[in-house]
Amino acid sequence: MKKKIIYRVDGGSKLGYGHLYRAIELKKILKKNLNTDLDFLIKKEYDGYLFLKKRAKNAIFFKKNQFLNILKKKNYYAIIFDTALISISELKQAYRYKKTKIKVFEDFKNISKNYANLIINAIVSGSQNKKKKIKYGIKYVGSKYKIFKNNITRYQPQPIHKRNNFTITLGGGEVNSNEILNTIKRLYPFLKKYNFKINLIVGHGVDKKVIKKIKNLLLDIKIYTNLNNIFSILSRSLFVVTGGGGTVYECAYFNCIPLYIVRAKHQRSNIRYFLKNRYGKLLPPLNNDVQLDKFFNEILLNKKFIRLQNNISKKIIKLNGINMVQKLISNTLRNKT
DSSP states (O other), rough: OOOEEEHHHHHHHBTTTHHHHHHHHHHHHHHHOEEEEEEEESSOOOHHHHHHHHSOOOOOOGGGGGGHHHHHHOOOSSEEEEEETOOHHHHHHHTTTTOOOEEOOOOOTOTTTTTTSSSEEESSTTTOOEEETTTTTEEEESGGGGOOGGGGOOOOOOOOOOEEEEEOOOOOSSSSSTTHHHHHHHHHHHHHHTTEEEEEEEOOOOOOHHHHHHHTTSSSSEEOOOOOGHHHHHHTTTEEOOEEEESHHHHHHTEEEEEEESSHHHHHHHHHHHHTTTEEEEEEOOOOOHHHEEEHHHHHTOHHHHHHHHHHOOOOOSOOTTTHHHHHHHHHHHHHH
C-alpha cells in the first residue's frame, strides 16, 4: 500500500519557482524508490499553482483555514514543508495531527526545530556543511543537499578561457516591479564595453509586457524565455548576475562567477555566507555609474580573480544532491536518523 505524503510548497512569480522545481524532482524519485503518493498543497501563489498543476495532477490550492481539514481528509503518513512562508501554526497542526512525520526544507526562520524530525537547509546557509541534532531528529546544512533537475548532468562546463558569455537571470518572476528592465538598462552600457555576449534568462512569472519593453530597447541581447535552456547557458557563461537563491549553486556547479543583487530578505544572509567564502561579488548600487564602472573595470578582465573564483566554485558543489536527500527522507520515514 502506498504511503500518502503531503508536500506543502509555495512559489510563483514573486516567490520564485525553485521550490516548485524541487518538489517536482523529489516527487519523481520518491514515487520510484519509496512507493509514495504525494499531494501538493500550495497557498501562494496562484500562478505557481497553475504551473505545478500542469506538471502534477494532484496539486491543491488552499486557503489559510483549510489546512487542518485537508490533513483530516486522508491518512497522511508524512508532511514535507518546502516553503519560505512556513508558519508555526501549520507546523503545530501537522505535529498534533496523529504525530505525522514532518520534514522541512529551507527553514529560513529557524522555527521548525521543535516539530520536525528532519530539516534540510541546502540553499540558505551559503557553502557551509554541517549536521546538528534537533529535538526529534537531525538538521542537515550544506550545498551537497542541493537538488538540481536531473538533466544537469548532460552539460559540462566549458573551459574558463573559452567563455565570453555574461548572463543575467533574476529568478522565475519579478520581486519588484520593472526590476529586470531597470537592471538591463543600467548594466548594458558597461557590459558592451567588454565585448561580452549578453544573455537574459526570464522565468515563467515575468510579464510578457516586460519582455516586450526589453525587446523594444533594441539592445544586442539574447533573451531566453524557456528555463529548460538554463544549464546550457550557464555552462558557457563566465559571469552571472543573480539573486542569492538556488541559481548561485547552479553557478558553482558550472564554475560561473556570480554577481549578486539582493532581491529578497532571506537571500541576504545566504549572499553573506558566499561572500565570506570569497565566492562572487556584490554588485554596487545600480544607480551609481561611477561605482559600476570601477567595479566592472576591476573584475571583468582580471585573470587572477577569474582563476580564483573558478577554484572556489569547485569546492562548493560537484554533484546533484537528490540521491542523498532521497536517502535522508527514506531513513526518517523508516525511523532511521
